[in-house]
Amino acid sequence: MSELAQEMKAMGEAARRAARILALSDADQRTRAIAAMSAAIADDTAEILDANAHDVAAARAAGLAAPLIDRLTLDAAAVAAMANGVDTIARIADPLGEVMARWTRPNGLDIARVRVPIGVLAVIYESRPNVTADAAALAVRAGNAVILRGGSEALHSARAIHAAIEQGLVSANLPAEAVQLVKTADRAAVGLILSGLDGAVDLIVPRGGRSLVERVAAEARAPVLGHLEGVCHTYVHAAADPVKARDIVLNAKLRRVSVCGATETLLLDEAGAARLLPQIAEALLNAGCELRGDATAQTLVPRMNVASDADWYAEYLAPILSVRVVPDLDAAVEHITRYGSGHTDAIVTEDDAAAEAFLARVDSAIVLRNASTQFADGGEFGFGGEIGISTSKLHARGPVGAEQLTTYKYVVRGDGQIRP
Amino acid sequence: MSELAQEMKAMGEAARRAARILALSDADQRTRAIAAMSAAIADDTAEILDANAHDVAAARAAGLAAPLIDRLTLDAAAVAAMANGVDTIARIADPLGEVMARWTRPNGLDIARVRVPIGVLAVIYESRPNVTADAAALAVRAGNAVILRGGSEALHSARAIHAAIEQGLVSANLPAEAVQLVKTADRAAVGLILSGLDGAVDLIVPRGGRSLVERVAAEARAPVLGHLEGVCHTYVHAAADPVKARDIVLNAKLRRVSVCGATETLLLDEAGAARLLPQIAEALLNAGCELRGDATAQTLVPRMNVASDADWYAEYLAPILSVRVVPDLDAAVEHITRYGSGHTDAIVTEDDAAAEAFLARVDSAIVLRNASTQFADGGEFGFGGEIGISTSKLHARGPVGAEQLTTYKYVVRGDGQIRP
Numbered sequence: 001m002s003e004l005a006q007e008m009k010a011m012g013e014a015a016r017r018a019a020r021i022l023a024l025s026d027a028d029q030r031t032r033a034i035a036a037m038s039a040a041i042a043d044d045t046a047e048i049l050d051a052n053a054h055d056v057a058a059a060r061a062a063g064l065a066a067p068l069i070d071r072l073t074l075d076a077a078a079v080a081a082m083a084n085g086v087d088t089i090a091r092i093a094d095p096l097g098e099v100m101a102r103w104t105r106p107n108g109l110d111i112a113r114v115r116v117p118i119g120v121l122a123v124i125y126e127s128r129p130n131v132t133a134d135a136a137a138l139a140v141r142a143g144n145a146v147i148l149r150g151g152s153e154a155l156h157s158a159r160a161i162h163a164a165i166e167q168g169l170v171s172a173n174l175p176a177e178a179v180q181l182v183k184t185a186d187r188a189a190v191g192l193i194l195s196g197l198d199g200a201v202d203l204i205v206p207r208g209g210r211s212l213v214e215r216v217a218a219e220a221r222a223p224v225l226g227h228l229e230g231v232c233h234t235y236v237h238a239a240a241d242p243v244k245a246r247d248i249v250l251n252a253k254l255r256r257v258s259v260c261g262a263t264e265t266l267l268l269d270e271a272g273a274a275r276l277l278p279q280i281a282e283a284l285l286n287a288g289c290e291l292r293g294d295a296t297a298q299t300l301v302p303r304m305n306v307a308s309d310a311d312w313y314a315e316y317l318a319p320i321l322s323v324r325v326v327p328d329l330d331a332a333v334e335h336i337t338r339y340g341s342g343h344t345d346a347i348v349t350e351d352d353a354a355a356e357a358f359l360a361r362v363d364s365a366i367v368l369r370n371a372s373t374q375f376a377d378g379g380e381f382g383f384g385g386e387i388g389i390s391t392s393k394l395h396a397r398g399p400v401g402a403e404q405l406t407t408y409k410y411v412v413r414g415d416g417q418i419r420p
Numbered sequence: 421m422s423e424l425a426q427e428m429k430a431m432g433e434a435a436r437r438a439a440r441i442l443a444l445s446d447a448d449q450r451t452r453a454i455a456a457m458s459a460a461i462a463d464d465t466a467e468i469l470d471a472n473a474h475d476v477a478a479a480r481a482a483g484l485a486a487p488l489i490d491r492l493t494l495d496a497a498a499v500a501a502m503a504n505g506v507d508t509i510a511r512i513a514d515p516l517g518e519v520m521a522r523w524t525r526p527n528g529l530d531i532a533r534v535r536v537p538i539g540v541l542a543v544i545y546e547s548r549p550n551v552t553a554d555a556a557a558l559a560v561r562a563g564n565a566v567i568l569r570g571g572s573e574a575l576h577s578a579r580a581i582h583a584a585i586e587q588g589l590v591s592a593n594l595p596a597e598a599v600q601l602v603k604t605a606d607r608a609a610v611g612l613i614l615s616g617l618d619g620a621v622d623l624i625v626p627r628g629g630r631s632l633v634e635r636v637a638a639e640a641r642a643p644v645l646g647h648l649e650g651v652c653h654t655y656v657h658a659a660a661d662p663v664k665a666r667d668i669v670l671n672a673k674l675r676r677v678s679v680c681g682a683t684e685t686l687l688l689d690e691a692g693a694a695r696l697l698p699q700i701a702e703a704l705l706n707a708g709c710e711l712r713g714d715a716t717a718q719t720l721v722p723r724m725n726v727a728s729d730a731d732w733y734a735e736y737l738a739p740i741l742s743v744r745v746v747p748d749l750d751a752a753v754e755h756i757t758r759y760g761s762g763h764t765d766a767i768v769t770e771d772d773a774a775a776e777a778f779l780a781r782v783d784s785a786i787v788l789r790n791a792s793t794q795f796a797d798g799g800e801f802g803f804g805g806e807i808g809i810s811t812s813k814l815h816a817r818g819p820v821g822a823e824q825l826t827t828y829k830y831v832v833r834g835d836g837q838i839r840p
Contacts, residue, residue, distance in 0.1 A: 020757075024781065105802060109791060116783070118813050202813055217641075223814045244836040251838035337440075359831050361444065363536070371529060371834030380839065381830070382525060393538050393622055393827045394643045395815040407813045410801070411779050414791030416664040418671035419800065 004184065008192040011147060012200025014177040015120045019145040022178055023117050027094035029172055034090035034137050037168030041133060042083040044164045045076060051160035052129065059153050067258070072127045072154055082130045082161070085385055089137040092384035095403045096143050110413040115406050117143030119202040122193045123387065124149045124216070126208045129157040134385050135205075136165045136179040141384075142405035145178045147201070149193055152185035159183060190215070196222035205400070207388050225400065226392035229315040230260030230343035232373045235332045235358065236280070237349035238272035244370055245348045246280045251372040252346065254287055258317045260389055261344050261366075261376030265312060265322045267332045273300055273325045284321060293323035300325075312339040329354055333361045340364060342391050344376040365391055365398040424604065428612040431567055432620030434597040435540045439565040442598055443537050447514035449592050454510035454557050457588030461553060462503040464584045465496055471580035472549065479573050487678070492547045492574055502550045502581070505805055509557040512804035515823045516563050530833040535826050537563030539622040542613045543807065544569045544636070546628045549577040554805050555625075556585045556599040561804075562825035565598045567621070569613055572605035579603060610635070616642035625820070627808050645820060646812035649735040650680030650763035652793045655752045655778065656700070657769035658692035664790055665768045666700045671792040672766065674707055678737050680809055681764050681786075681796030685732060685742045687752045693720055693745045704741060713743035720745075732759040749774055753781045760784060762811050764796040785811055785818040 001009070022030070041048070052074040059069050074082075098115040105111065121144050123135040132150055139146035150158040162181040169176050182189045193201065194216060204224045206216045216224055234252050236245045252263035268277055273296065281291055281301040291297075292307040304323065311322040312335070326332050336345050346368040347358040355369040366376050366389075376399070378386025383401030390396045396404035421429070442450070461468070472494040479489050494502075518535040525531065541564050543555040552570055559566035570578040582601040589596050602609045613621065614636060624644045626636045636644055654672045656665045672683035688697055693716065701711055701721040711717075712727040724743065731742040732755070746752045756765050766788040767778040775789040786796050786809075796819070798806025803821030810816045816824035 023783065103802065105800070109795065109800075111801060119783070221637075223643075223812070225814075241836070247838055248836065255839055355833075359833075363443065363539070364829065366830045366832060368832040369834060371832055371837040372839050374839040375529065375832065375834075375837070377839075380525070380529075381531060382523065392643065394645075397827055398830045407817055409784065410786045410818045412786060412788040412791060412795065413775075413779075414789060414795075416661070416667065417791040417795070418667055419675055419792050419794040419797075 004186055004188055005192055008182075008189060008197055011180050011182070012120070012197030015145040015147055015180060016200050018175040018177040019117065019119045021175055022140065022143045022145060025143065025174060027096065029174065030094065030140055030143065031090050033169050033172035033174045034086060034140055036171040037133070037137060037165045038083045038086035038090060040164035040167040041079065041086060041161060044160065045079045048079050048157065048160040048164070049074060049076065051156040054156045055154055064153065068127060068153070072129065072157070074129055074157065078130070082133045085130065086133050086137040088384045089141050089402065092141065092402060094141065095406050100408055107417050108415065109417055112411045113408050114411050116409050118405060118407050119144060120200055121146040121203050121205060121405065122149065122201045123147070123205045123207065124190060124193060124212065126151040126212070127154045129154050129161060131207060132158045132161045132181070133165065135387055138385055138387050138402050138405060140169070140174070140178060141402040144405055147180050147182065147193065149182040149189060155183070155185055191219060194219040194221065205387055225390055225396060227388040227390060229341050230262070230376070230389070231265070231313065231315050231339060231341040232261060232263050232343050232376070233265045233267055233336050233340060233345045234263045234373060235267040235336070235345070235347045236269070236272065236276055237329065237347055237351060237354050238269035239351035239354060240272060240276060240348040241350055242276055242279060245276055246283050248346070248348055248370065248372050249280050250283050250287065252374055253284065253321050254289060254319060255372070255374045257319050259374065261374050262317065263321070263346070263373045264314060264316055265324065265339070267335060268297075268323070268325050269329075269332075270296070270325055270327050273297070277301060277323070281323070288319055290320045291323055292320065294325060296325035297323040315341070329357060333358065336362050336364070343389065344368070344373045346371060346373050365389065424606055424608055425612055428602070428609060428617055431600050431602070432540070432617030435565040435567055435600060436620050438595040438597040439537065439539045441595055442560065442563045442565060445563065445594060447516065449594065450514065450560055450563065451510050453589050453592035453594045454506060454560055456591040457553070457557060457585045458503045458506040458510060460584035460587040461499065461506060461581060464580065465499045468499050468577065468580040468584070469494060469496065471576040474576045475574055484573065488547060488573070492549070492577070494549055494577065498550070502553045505550065506553050506557045508804045509561050509822065512561065512822060514561065515826050520828055527837050528835065529837055532831045533828050534831050536829050538825060538827050539564060540620055541566040541623050541625060541825065542569065542621045543567070543625045543627065544610060544613060544632065546571040546632070547574045549574050549581060551627060552578045552581045552601070553585065555807055558805055558807050558822050558825060560589070560594070560598060561822040564825055567600050567602065567613065569602040569609060575603070575605055611639060614639040614641065625807055645810055645816060647808040648763070648811040649761050650682070650796070650809070651685070651733065651735050651759060651761040652681060652683050652763050652796070653685045653687055653756050653760060653765045654683045654793060655687040655756070655765070655767045656689070656692065656696050657749065657767055657771060657774050658689035659771035659774060660692060660696060660768040661770055662696055662699060665696055666703050668766070668768055668790065668792050669700050670703050670707065672794055673704065673741050674709060674739060675792070675794045677739050679794065681794050682737065683741070683766070683793045684734060684736055685744065685759070687755060688717075688743070688745050689752075690716070690745055690747050693717070697721060697743070701743070708739055710740045711743055712740065714745060716745035717743040735761070749777060753778065756782050756784070763809065764788070764793045766791060766793050785809065
């Protein structure tokens, strides 16, 4: 076994031991630990910014793309926001011990379904430094130990943030090994995590682009909470209010173009397109968004480029929107079913029956009426934070907060029952 | 692509189409379909018994082991029980559409977490013919389409049962393709299912022994609901009532030795062993159970064989029980954590504090106080039936009934909200 493999195996064993302690810790102790993590991050702002400057300089020297450097770069406000995000997680309701259901059987057995931690998580992510803090806080809130493996270009930042997290854990008498950071840039570490570390990892959470997702799908030997791309749709129904439609589409596409909840395709009813599309398109074009439409859409908005079939599958993460005019709600649902990624899809309409039909028939993690798809976010849902948006149908779907990082067990209390 | 691969791909596509119809069917329609399946199974008793006699004769001719032939063989009472089991599933509460949680955000967004079907299930099982009926009924109750692949030795029986299921679906105007049976004995069909049939399969449920579980772990490219072995423990604490302890251990081990909830290891406190073990052991030995103990247990019960380390890991599924005397509750929990499979574990004690400590600290799908581990069963939990007991920590843990075969989506209703 290589030295790295030995180190990672020891990390898995330490995480398992820490998980047993965390599972039996009380909510107050975990709250104190998370609040102390937040305070330590704020206190260590200078160290974190120093470390981050080191990462950013190395990234510039290596010629990394500007958006990547943007995602990597911290300033004092960003560190304060990170500390504040962790503090929010300290304040949310503790999920553990909740009796999710309880009933008594005719034979007198008392059965309770009780929320418990999953155990050991492994989060594999890329360059955003705040993920180190968010993932640690959410894991501990849910009573899990976690092994963090961030992008190598953010390693100095991650080490500095992790040092603050360890301070928080120790100050609340929780084991420092509850949150461990892989401190090598060696990509073999990812392969070892995906192997499950001899059964020590209960759940792998990948947060990254397509190449990471594909590697995880091919190599993972432990359960994975899938986070795939967001090919999100906004469907403007014939009975849409034109102002709401314009404002929602503009926000859903352009508020931030790089998030997975950004709308990538606009669908409009044939019956409403002439009334609704021109003003929506004008607002988008004025804001610098490229439009790629089908023939009908192009007729209504001549400044639109032509969309190919590939556009309906595209997650642009850029100021580009594909536009299609469909005969009716059936066709809109059919388009979303065929081309969508099951992430987040919205209808804009004042017609209650059409809205409810859309909400029932579109099989996505999040379906919305008369609201921006950019609300696909754990914070916006009131979860206090999120580790990502799951497009998996199993275990957790949609925003993954602390509650989604738990499982349950059945606690059965009897007084001597035997089975006939 | 082979002819089989083409057939299986078409099956996946048909299942996907059927799943869409099922997801929008109403509860009454699914109830009528399941009740009609039950009636058709009862009506077709003669055909099912004929087909089964064919399977049993072939199994005898092939020299299959007696327990396998036992599991395969049906009589009129078994068919009636199968019809009755399906009817029970028709009568349980429909899980779909349940609003699991609903809240309003400060910006007025109304967020509901609503229970919806998973989509397309694939159940891979072995020789028990009743699984064909149970899996079909539970899948349809939860609004899922299902592809069934039973053991080749039970293929004639499965075809006859499946014909009755199709009648039930069609009589309620649901698509026959909601429940499809793989009608070939070719084992390549299992490989194709494990490949996920081009994304058509949302969840694979394997029900079988170690070789199936290992094949699934190695080959599956769709999510799997794990069902591993049950190395279950009954821990007789020093403060146990001796009569309850004897009756519970006898039942937990011997009621049926072949079920995954059967106790395989008896743990006793040092402080109580001399008082409690001799009478428990005598009852077990008189009932024909072999005992394999550690040195202390052997001193107390001379007619006990010696246990090796392998015995602590063993899922005997036979009238054999390993017996270990431990210093205290800590050591009992440690033993279960090390050797158990996270399935079902029980404590027998009159001491409330000890009981609650055990229930909190043992991280298994089901933990019991003063009751037989053989209660690990969906029917005994009141689920109306089960497709197995999940030892996975993700998605569903413990008995998997209709509710566990669902997922949820978030339905968000707004009136024009955009994200700042």
